[in-house]
Amino acid sequence: MNDFLRRLLFLPEQASSVAREIDTLHYFVIGITMVGATGVFIAALWWSIRYRARSFEASSTTPQVQAGLAVEGGLLAFLVVLFIVFWVVGFSQYLRMRIPPRDAMVVYVTGKQWMWKFAYPEGKQTINTLVVPANRNVQLVMTSRDVIHSFYVPAFRVKQDVLPGRYYTTWFRATRPGTYRIYCAEYCGLSHSAMWGDVVALEADDYERWLEGEPLENFVQLPPGPPMARVATGLGPDLPAYPRGIAEASQPRSMADWGREVAALKGCLACHTLDGQPHIGPTWRNLWYRETPLADGRVIIADEAYLTRSMMDPMLELVQGYAPVMPTYQGLLEPAEVGAILELIRSISEPLPTPARAPEPLVRPPLPPGSLDRVDPARALEFIRETSERVTP
Amino acid sequence: MKNYLNCETTIWSWLSTKDHKRIGVMFLVSVTLFLLVGGVFALILRLEHLTPGPTLVSPNMYNQLFTLHGVVMVWLFLIPAIPAGFGNFFLPIMLGAKDVAFPRLNLASLYIFWIGAILTIYGVLDRAADTGWTFYPPYSSQTYTKATPVLLGVFVLGWSTIITGVNFITTIHTLRAKGMRFMDMPLFAWALYGVSIIQILGTPVLGIILLMVVMDHSFDWGLFDPARGGDPLIYQHIFWFYSHPAVYIMILPPMGVVSEIVTSMAHKNPLSYKAIAYSTFGIAFVGFLTWGHHMFTSGMSELNAGIFGILSMGVAVFSAIKVFTWTGTLYRGSVWIRTPLVYIFAFLFLFIFGGMTGVAVAATSLDVHWHDTYFVVAHFHFIMVGASLTAFLAALHYWWPKITGKMYFEGWGVAGAILVFLGFVGTFFPQFLLGNAGMPRRYYHYSEQFQALNVLSTAGSWVLALGLLLVLVTLIWSLVAGEKAPANPWNSRSYEWMTPSPPPKENFPETPRFVRGPYDYHLPLEPP
Numbered sequence: 001m002n003d004f005l006r007r008l009l010f011l012p013e014q015a016s017s018v019a020r021e022i023d024t025l026h027y028f029v030i031g032i033t034m035v036g037a038t039g040v041f042i043a044a045l046w047w048s049i050r051y052r053a054r055s056f057e058a059s060s061t062t063p064q065v066q067a068g069l070a071v072e073g074g075l076l077a078f079l080v081v082l083f084i085v086f087w088v089v090g091f092s093q094y095l096r097m098r099i100p101p102r103d104a105m106v107v108y109v110t111g112k113q114w115m116w117k118f119a120y121p122e123g124k125q126t127i128n129t130l131v132v133p134a135n136r137n138v139q140l141v142m143t144s145r146d147v148i149h150s151f152y153v154p155a156f157r158v159k160q161d162v163l164p165g166r167y168y169t170t171w172f173r174a175t176r177p178g179t180y181r182i183y184c185a186e187y188c189g190l191s192h193s194a195m196w197g198d199v200v201a202l203e204a205d206d207y208e209r210w211l212e213g214e215p216l217e218n219f220v221q222l223p224p225g226p227p228m229a230r231v232a233t234g235l236g237p238d239l240p241a242y243p244r245g246i247a248e249a250s251q252p253r254s255m256a257d258w259g260r261e262v263a264a265l266k267g268c269l270a271c272h273t274l275d276g277q278p279h280i281g282p283t284w285r286n287l288w289y290r291e292t293p294l295a296d297g298r299v300i301i302a303d304e305a306y307l308t309r310s311m312m313d314p315m316l317e318l319v320q321g322y323a324p325v326m327p328t329y330q331g332l333l334e335p336a337e338v339g340a341i342l343e344l345i346r347s348i349s350e351p352l353p354t355p356a357r358a359p360e361p362l363v364r365p366p367l368p369p370g371s372l373d374r375v376d377p378a379r380a381l382e383f384i385r386e387t388s389e390r391v392t393p
Numbered sequence: 394m395k396n397y398l399n400c401e402t403t404i405w406s407w408l409s410t411k412d413h414k415r416i417g418v419m420f421l422v423s424v425t426l427f428l429l430v431g432g433v434f435a436l437i438l439r440l441e442h443l444t445p446g447p448t449l450v451s452p453n454m455y456n457q458l459f460t461l462h463g464v465v466m467v468w469l470f471l472i473p474a475i476p477a478g479f480g481n482f483f484l485p486i487m488l489g490a491k492d493v494a495f496p497r498l499n500l501a502s503l504y505i506f507w508i509g510a511i512l513t514i515y516g517v518l519d520r521a522a523d524t525g526w527t528f529y530p531p532y533s534s535q536t537y538t539k540a541t542p543v544l545l546g547v548f549v550l551g552w553s554t555i556i557t558g559v560n561f562i563t564t565i566h567t568l569r570a571k572g573m574r575f576m577d578m579p580l581f582a583w584a585l586y587g588v589s590i591i592q593i594l595g596t597p598v599l600g601i602i603l604l605m606v607v608m609d610h611s612f613d614w615g616l617f618d619p620a621r622g623g624d625p626l627i628y629q630h631i632f633w634f635y636s637h638p639a640v641y642i643m644i645l646p647p648m649g650v651v652s653e654i655v656t657s658m659a660h661k662n663p664l665s666y667k668a669i670a671y672s673t674f675g676i677a678f679v680g681f682l683t684w685g686h687h688m689f690t691s692g693m694s695e696l697n698a699g700i701f702g703i704l705s706m707g708v709a710v711f712s713a714i715k716v717f718t719w720t721g722t723l724y725r726g727s728v729w730i731r732t733p734l735v736y737i738f739a740f741l742f743l744f745i746f747g748g749m750t751g752v753a754v755a756a757t758s759l760d761v762h763w764h765d766t767y768f769v770v771a772h773f774h775f776i777m778v779g780a781s782l783t784a785f786l787a788a789l790h791y792w793w794p795k796i797t798g799k800m801y802f803e804g805w806g807v808a809g810a811i812l813v814f815l816g817f818v819g820t821f822f823p824q825f826l827l828g829n830a831g832m833p834r835r836y837y838h839y840s841e842q843f844q845a846l847n848v849l850s851t852a853g854s855w856v857l858a859l860g861l862l863l864v865l866v867t868l869i870w871s872l873v874a875g876e877k878a879p880a881n882p883w884n885s886r887s888y889e890w891m892t893p894s895p896p897p898k899e900n901f902p903e904t905p906r907f908v909r910g911p912y913d914y915h916l917p918l919e920p921p
Binding site: 009010018022025026029030032033034036040041045049051052054056058059061063064066067072076083089093095097098147150152154155158159160163164166181183185187188190192193280 | 452453456523524525529531532535536537619620625626659660661662664665668689690691692695698699702703706709710713714716717718719720721723724725726727728729730734738741742745746749750752753755756757758759761762764765766826827829830831833834835836837838839840846881884914915916917918
């Protein structure tokens with residue numbers, strides 16, 4: 001019965017400790033709603049047809065009917081009692097949903113445009129993937145870094161707004177292992193609808209192993225993210241299609257590959273594509289050292305200096321035709337990660353065309369004394385070796 | 394014969410008129426125009442949702458479109474449509490007065506409305522706001538789109554609403570015909586009285602909070618920035634303190650319309666006049682104490698949530714009184730099933746279903762799942778839009794003979810009503826299920842699992858658009874080819890039908906004497 005009604009009403013699976021009882025109230029309330037609305041509608045139709053006009057004369061009259069107090073009062077009393085029942089059941093459920101049990105484990109949640117960050121007391125940090133043990137109470141301590149977001153897991157029937165400058169809590173207990181979608185439910189700007197994530201509920205043992213560093217892919221296949229991010233990332237099959245914040249132990253790889261991973265983890269690829277498609281931000285393909293028109297009319301060469309400035313102070317030199325929506329990455333990227341991203345951009349740009357050679361001057365001016373021409377290459381090498389030894393002990 | 398339409402015919406005579414009927418007609422034309430504008434936005438939004446990914450517009454444009462759809466529909470159609478349009482036209486006639494209490498102020502309210510509308514539309518054209526019609530900070534303080542013109546536009550529109558409210562209350566108190574007591578007034582006048590109170594008490598609060606957002610957005614005051622001691626949550630409290638009662642600004646006048654049409658079409662006295670009149674004030678009063686039900690997941694305290702939950706159900710009790718009374722009025726009547734009544738059937742279904750889902754979301758625990766999903770979108774479209782729109786169209790057909798002097802085409806009218814009803818249910822019923830399934834509102838992208846229901850909803854929007862188009866075309870055509878309307882085509886006992894169609898400039902050829910009540914259907918109709 002429960003499953004039939006759940007499917008009839010298109011409700012998602014019941015994967016938390018409270019979902020089943022909330023749905024039961026749902027069936028009850030909606031059932032009465034539908035019966036009531038249809039009943040009154042049919043009564044109106046029936047009386048209209050039963051008492052349809054047979055005379056259209058101006059002189060025709062109808063009897064004066066006044067509702068007895070008993071009829072109206074009785075109907076109202078019935079409604080009031082019914083509503084109070086709804087409220088008592090609903091509010092007692094609400095209190096249980098809002099007050100976290102004492103034994104709950106804690107995960108810290110930060111919403112920001114447009115991703116969810118999770119931090120565990122054990123030191124683990126993830127983005128857009130909340131890994132929890134099944135059958136254990138989990139309390140979320142939540143805040144926002146910019147605007148209002150709302151943490152919503154339909155399968156758990158759980159939702160809580162997060163506000164900047166405030167900490168709120170909510171809690172849930174996943175009743176079985178699985179992957180459940182997180183949505184942002186409070187409108188938060190351009191990519192509000194791409195602020196998706198997943199709750200991954202693992203068996204208790206698996207969760208412990210994950211905490212100790214085993215990659216999540218060993219336990220669960222993560223579903224694809226929102227279409228926008230999939231278009232935007234253009235990543236190969238070797239990396240998850242959506243920014244996943246689980247930094248795994250890594251084997252040696254090229255700096256461009258590392259940049260690709262950083263760009264995915266830090267959310268760059270939610271707005272910048274690697275395949276040449278303009279998106280919320282300019283594409284990174286063929287950006288390296290290209291002439292780029294800015295919103296203020298200037299044209300700038302997208303060199304290392306410009307690209308770095310754009311990461312740290314994005315509003316300063318905005319590319320023409322794009323909205324000023326990029327957050328600053330000041331303090332969010334390690335210097336080496338900035339380098340890796342630059343290397344990634346360079347690797348996906350066509351090699352620079354060799355500049356046309358300046359025509360040879362007819363008369364070579366004499367070189368000033370001490371210029372490179374006079375330097376003996378062997379002597380110079382010697383000098384470099386000496387100075388570098390002095391710097392690195 | 395001279396009437397209010399042909400007594401003067403220059404454009405200036407319309408622009409400078411102090412005749413409440415002409416002002417009402419100009420309001421009706423304006424709000425119909427904005428219904429079209431908002432409707433086109435809605436159609437584009439529905440088209441965008443045909444596929445889960447990008448379909449037609451960019452994410453940024455989508456966000457702007459749903460913002461403008463909300464702003465235009467709420468403040469340029471739903472709020473002014475019935476009070477400023479039909480209210481202006483019929484309130485003085487129903488009271489036996491020559492005009493409203495402050496005719497010049499009435500004209501000013503029209504011009505203020507236009508100024509507000511122009512500001513808002515300017516905001517639409519120039520880097521339109523993308524904040525949603527609720528303008529929640531801190532997002533609205535930070536957005537790079539131009540929120541200011543739209544915010545100021547709504548601020549100005551509020552003044553128009555307040556002036557109309559003041560005018561109606563004064564008119565009802567001072568200009569009733571000789572011998573007409575309060576309890577002799579037509580029920581439409583009671584509805585307008587109730588709505589005027591909300592307009593006067595609520596709208597200034599909205600004005601203040603929107604100005605604060607303007608200060609935050611344009612001058613960086615940081616009023617809602619937590620880093621500078623501001624509080625985004627207080628905005629929500631104050632915004633909904635107005636915007637929840639605003640729902641009753643949108644629904645009380647339609648309730649008045651329903652009371653008029655049900656009695657007229659059933660040719661019967663209302664089952665209980667007092668129940669309808671008093672419950673209006675019950676709704677107006679309790680409506681001010683329920684705003685917190687928009688905030689069950691916002692982080693408000695649990696105690697608050699419980700209190701706001703039970704108070705919200707109180708509104709449903711008063712609404713239920715009205716529904717029972719209307720339905721019971723049909724019992725033992727002499728019912729003419731005509732276009733206005735067909736719209737009233739649609740109203741009853743949408744209103745009861747929308748209202749009962751309102752009780753459901755007031756049960757706090759259920760709202761946690763539904764809040765900010767399509768369930769809520771469907772709920773408020775049913776109750777606030779569906780009920781208001783069907784009542785607006787019912788009123789348009791019911792009073793069309795009186796306003797224009799022409800009869801609409803009955804067959805086309807019924808066809809339009811059925812299309813509008815089916816289209817409306819087709820558009821919004823799937824959205825209840827989408828909300829159940831967990832699709833959040835204001836989503837440009839959605840998961841593939843939601844597509845089937847979205848396609849259904851989009852198909853429904855085309856039926857709705859077709860229905861509205863049919864109504865518009867056949868009504869305009871009836872101006873040319875419609876039969877000439879008699880003074881009282883419905884054999885109604887209500888006072889506005891005692892004067893010729895269309896009424897003369899002074900409303901009645903001679904000072905009216907109302908010797909019987911507006912619902913005395915147990916007495917035969919005297920010849921006019």
